[in-house]
Amino acid sequence: MIVVALLMGAVTCGIAFQAEAKTKRNSSNHNKTQVVYTGEIGKKIIGYNGPTPLNITITGGKVTAIEALPNQEGPRYMAKAQEKVFPQFIGKTVDAGIALEADAATGATYTSEALIKNIQLGLKQAKQESGTTKKANSGNTKKKNRRMRRR
Numbered sequence: 001m002i003v004v005a006l007l008m009g010a011v012t013c014g015i016a017f018q019a020e021a022k023t024k025r026n027s028s029n030h031n032k033t034q035v036v037y038t039g040e041i042g043k044k045i046i047g048y049n050g051p052t053p054l055n056i057t058i059t060g061g062k063v064t065a066i067e068a069l070p071n072q073e074g075p076r077y078m079a080k081a082q083e084k085v086f087p088q089f090i091g092k093t094v095d096a097g098i099a100l101e102a103d104a105a106t107g108a109t110y111t112s113e114a115l116i117k118n119i120q121l122g123l124k125q126a127k128q129e130s131g132t133t134k135k136a137n138s139g140n141t142k143k144k145n146r147r148m149r150r151r
Helices: 002-025 075-089 094-099 109-130 134-150
Strands: 033-037 054-059 062-068
Touching: 033 109, 054 109, 062 075, 062 094, 062 109, 075 109, 094 109
Parallel strands: none
Antiparallel strands: 033 054, 054 062
16 A cells, blocks of 8 residues: 555656756757657657657757656666667757657667657657748648649
8 A cells, every 4th residue: 555655656656856957848949949848749659668758859850869757667778768769869950850760779679669669759749849840731732732633
């Protein structure tokens, strides 16, 4: 009973911290810095032990920082995955990060793959929020126009 109570308390604290992180960090400012919180949009992306929420900072269209938020991954595996995955994205443009075929850390594959998916999902979200999806939309319009002409 005590163990269950402690686990429930830890989960509740983790959820409260994540909600606080979202409200403080999911913002943009006039320096063109954007911070994307992946806790909500990536909640179905599971590492070895559960979700791996992140804060991704984008400044001037490039990834400048990635912060792992509280999660249930083993600290040793999370550190190993972060060391391998995060540097591959730092300095990349949003589009380059989305397209990147990043390498996972050997021995922390599930955690690495969850981090990669979260980063790329966050970058897609940032791209949508910044309104840089105009080219993708115009491509869809061209396809619709071709379909209409065929009929």
